[in-house]
Amino acid sequence: MKDRCKADADTLVPIPGADHTFVPPDGWEYAMLEEASVTQVSDEGPVLALASIVTDKVLYKATAQRTAMVKSLAELVGIDPPSKVSFNRPNKRKLSGLTMTLWENEAKRGDAKGALLLLSTSIGDKEIFGIGYAPAGDLEGTKAILATLETFKLVEAAEEGDDEKSTDDGSEKKK
Amino acid sequence: MSAPHLGPGHSVAGKYTIRALLGFTGEVATYHAVSNDGREVVLRLNDPAIGQRADVMAQLDRVRQQVAQLPPGGVAATIDAGYDVGTGAPFSVTEYVQLPSLSRLIETGPLSPEVVALLLRSLSSVLDAAHSLGLHHLALKPTNIFVGPAPHYQVRVTDFDASIIRRTSPATHDVYSLSAPWWAPEQLQPAAVLGPPADVFATALIAFFALSARSYWISCQTQPPDLPAWQLELMGQRLPVSQRARELGAVINPLFDGVFGRALSVNQPDRPQSSMEIANVLAAASGADDPAPKTLAFPEAQAGDFTPPPPFGSGAPNHGAPNNGATDQGGYVATAASGAGAPTGQDSHEQVLAPGLPPFPQPVRRKSSSAMLPIIIGVIAAVLIGGGGVAFLFMRKPGGETSVAAMGSGSAESSAAGADTPPPAPTAPKDPKPSEPVPAPNTSASAAPADDVVSALFRCEPKCERIEIDGKALEKPEEKVDLKPGKYKVRLVRVGYLIQEDTIVVEAGKPFDKVYRLIRLNARPKPNNCAGQFLCP
Numbered sequence: 206m207k208d209r210c211k212a213d214a215d216t217l218v219p220i221p222g223a224d225h226t227f228v229p230p231d232g233w234e235y236a237m238l239e240e241a242s243v244t245q246v247s248d249e250g251p252v253l254a255l256a257s258i259v260t261d262k263v264l265y266k267a268t269a270q271r272t273a274m275v276k277s278l279a280e281l282v283g284i285d286p287p288s289k290v291s292f293n294r295p296n297k298r299k300l301s302g303l304t305m306t307l308w309e310n311e312a313k314r315g316d317a318k319g320a321l322l323l324l325s326t327s328i329g330d331k332e333i334f335g336i337g338y339a340p341a342g343d344l345e346g347t348k349a350i351l352a353t354l355e356t357f358k359l360v361e362a363a364e365e366g367d368d369e370k371s372t373d374d375g376s377e378k379k380k
Numbered sequence: 381m382s383a384p385h386l387g388p389g390h391s392v393a394g395k396y397t398i399r400a401l402l403g404f405t406g407e408v409a410t411y412h413a414v415s416n417d418g419r420e421v422v423l424r425l426n427d428p429a430i431g432q433r434a435d436v437m438a439q440l441d442r443v444r445q446q447v448a449q450l451p452p453g454g455v456a457a458t459i460d461a462g463y464d465v466g467t468g469a470p471f472s473v474t475e476y477v478q479l480p481s482l483s484r485l486i487e488t489g490p491l492s493p494e495v496v497a498l499l500l501r502s503l504s505s506v507l508d509a510a511h512s513l514g515l516h517h518l519a520l521k522p523t524n525i526f527v528g529p530a531p532h533y534q535v536r537v538t539d540f541d542a543s544i545i546r547r548t549s550p551a552t553h554d555v556y557s558l559s560a561p562w563w564a565p566e567q568l569q570p571a572a573v574l575g576p577p578a579d580v581f582a583t584a585l586i587a588f589f590a591l592s593a594r595s596y597w598i599s600c601q602t603q604p605p606d607l608p609a610w611q612l613e614l615m616g617q618r619l620p621v622s623q624r625a626r627e628l629g630a631v632i633n634p635l636f637d638g639v640f641g642r643a644l645s646v647n648q649p650d651r652p653q654s655s656m657e658i659a660n661v662l663a664a665a666s667g668a669d670d671p672a673p674k675t676l677a678f679p680e681a682q683a684g685d686f687t688p689p690p691p692f693g694s695g696a697p698n699h700g701a702p703n704n705g706a707t708d709q710g711g712y713v714a715t716a717a718s719g720a721g722a723p724t725g726q727d728s729h730e731q732v733l734a735p736g737l738p739p740f741p742q743p744v745r746r747k748s749s750s751a752m753l754p755i756i757i758g759v760i761a762a763v764l765i766g767g768g769g770v771a772f773l774f775m776r777k778p779g780g781e782t783s784v785a786a787m788g789s790g791s792a793e794s795s796a797a798g799a800d801t802p803p804p805a806p807t808a809p810k811d812p813k814p815s816e817p818v819p820a821p822n823t824s825a826s827a828a829p830a831d832d833v834v835s836a837l838f839r840c841e842p843k844c845e846r847i848e849i850d851g852k853a854l855e856k857p858e859e860k861v862d863l864k865p866g867k868y869k870v871r872l873v874r875v876g877y878l879i880q881e882d883t884i885v886v887e888a889g890k891p892f893d894k895v896y897r898l899i900r901l902n903a904r905p906k907p908n909n910c911a912g913q914f915l916c917p
Contacts, residue, residue, distance in 0.1 A: 264384040264467045265428060293382050293406045296915045306385075309912035320913035327387075339913060347913050 209234045218242050219360065222257035223333050228356035229253075230349035241335075243282055244353070249315035251346030253353055254278040255335035257328070268292055271334060275323060278336045285313040286321060301357035303328070314338050322350065326357075333357070383409035383427045384467040392464045392471060396423050405558075407545050412476065420476040421459060422538075426545065431463060431470040436548055443541045444472070446515040454506035456526075456538045477536050482590065483522035490593040490630060493662045495533055499525075500587055500659035502535040507583070508654050510540070511576040518543035518574055520582040521562040522589060557604040561595050562586065565614050565646045577648040583655035584643035587662070588621055592630035596621065596644070601628070601878065601899075618644050627879045635665040833862040836892035838870060844898070846873040863892070872896050 212229035229244035245252035260267040279286040312321035322337035339346035403410040413423040460473040519542035528534040564581035566572035599609035621640040625632035847857040848871040865888040877898040
């Protein structure tokens with residue numbers, strides 16, 4: 206990741222194409238790329254990438270789009286996704302006031318096999334879509350990623366002339 | 381590809397609006413939906429790939445037509461079927477049954493035999509009517525049997541097409557975990573002919589579940605079940621249901637052992653023609669001898685008026701009577717195998733290969749108490765004639781304590797083989813209830829044990845509440861006990877844990893010390909809705 210900033214409790218990172226932000230886990234690196242916002246412990250280890258897409262209303266087409274997103278985000282953060290991404294056994298949860306649909310696959314990052322979390326939540330006419338990865342047995346990384354999903358927040362409309370909350374890297378600091 | 385996963389508010393075929401997801405297996409998504417005219421329905425959306433298989437769609441159509449011929453009060457009728465243009469998925473719509481499933485009912489505890497008898501009568505009426513049309517369910521489980529209110533407990537059965545959908549693709553681990561605990565042995569054999577006996581087998585398992593709130597299979601006491609162990613259990617010898625229930629902390633009348641033994645037989649011809657037979661035994665034993673109440677839905681399907689369907693497999697022996705060798709005392713003796721991989725009999729320890737399954741070891745045959753009786757009588761006679769006085773002196777130890785060793789070993793063979801000091805009293809026939817605790821003269825403060833006894837220690841993790849050796853409970857579990865060399869049957873009990881039984885051999889001069897790890901019983905099996913590191917940490 207080119208822009209490696211260190212997150213703290215006040216960091217708010219916007220999700221590209223969505224009006225939402227999230228708070229990366231304390232001490233994790235984060236970066237806002239054109240196609241996604243990413244936060245990770247390091248180049249190997251737990252990582253979370255979030256983006257937004259407009260999905261087709263026909264389910265099998267939407268599934269194909271999500272599959273393509275998984276591969277695209279995985280390539281972005283150096284994850285080897287499974288050859289066949291599975292959207293079986295969806296797990297619905299209410300997080301951050303949003304109904305998120307979660308799926309789990311297996312994947313590899315670097316030399317470590319681990320769990321690949323896929324998430325999707327509808328925000329009007331588009332959806333936030335993301336992938337999270339934690340090495341097998343890394344409970345701390347797993348919990349950190351799940352905790353991040355509970356920090357999604359709808360950005361309030363910015364008041365005119367109010368630039369104080371923006372930092373140099375484009376992320377936001379909480380007021 | 382999988383069945384469409386739709387959210388609430390989504391419209392299907394322009395006629396039904398999704399309310400909530402009820403279940404998802406990959407191939408089928410089941411929804412609670414509302415039709416345009418406000419009727420609540422169950423909507424099933426299949427994997428679009430299934431819609432492209434003409435053979436499967438034809439089978440599903442045939443099943444729907446057969447179900448439509450069944451009495452409506454016993455099934456959930458199909459209201460509509462077609463293809464959803466939006467998702468490309470075939471769908472079917474059935475009425476929304478607003479009754480609790482048997483699975484939900486059992487969450488509050490096991491049912492009485494009287495209630496289970498009524499349930500089974502109602503279920504059997506539906507199944508027998510289906511079988512007479514050549515329709516077999518093959519996917520019965522407590523979640524697709526819905527139970528009406530007292531006093532009739534009339535059931536409604538759903539998912540007659542589930543087995544067809546399941547066979548369209550290899551069963552995943554999740555499908556196995558949910559469905560396999562209710563399958564008959566032949567359902568694991570690709571070449572086997574499936575028919576009414578599979579439904580009878582499933583009904584017996586369901587009846588056991590209803591009576592005990594537990595699965596009959598030890599391997600299915602946990603979620604997910606231990607599938608390799610389940611396969612071994614499924615093809616192995618059966619324990620009487622009363623004994624299995626006892627192991628699981630439940631109570632089932634031993635009078636039911638016979639009919640359950642036949643219904644759960646690996647051999648299809650051994651099983652009753654109809655699960656009504658199980659219902660009748662339950663009703664008779666519980667005193668509810670009245671015939672099944674007349675219902676508007678089944679005016680012709682009443683106990684006593686019941687006409688059994690043609691025997692499964694023409695030329696098969698009379699299924700209503702036990703086969704040669706089968707007993708109704710809980711002795712589950714299988715008849716000679718017909719090559720379908722069933723055990724060949726009580727005395728056989730040969731490995732039997734079932735097509736498609738790896739070889740598995742036969743369980744160790746337990747001796748029945750009736751076989752021990754002549755030996756015990758012989759021992760009594762020998763003791764009374766020749767050794768009464770010596771045995772009496774032998775029994776009189778300082779302090780008046782009696783050791784288990786003096787009571788005799790568990791193996792009558794070692795006694796009859798001419799031990800130096802024959803046991804003074806015979807070993808009683810196996811008593812399911814524990815007898816009085818045996819005082820254990822195993823403390824170092826007491827007099828030294830006889831030279832030929834061996835110190836034995838049985839330890840449990842967690843600690844056992846009761847340890848029985850040859851049916852006699854130790855006064856102080858988990859303290860050393862003196863045993864004569866020989867074979868013993870050990871039983872370890874702790875409430876809330878699976879009872880463990882073991883046959884041990886105590887060798888002369890070799891102290892015995894063994895640790896047993898007890899398996900905790902779940903309060904009730906909970907459905908496993910999570911999988912993986914993120915979704916089920």
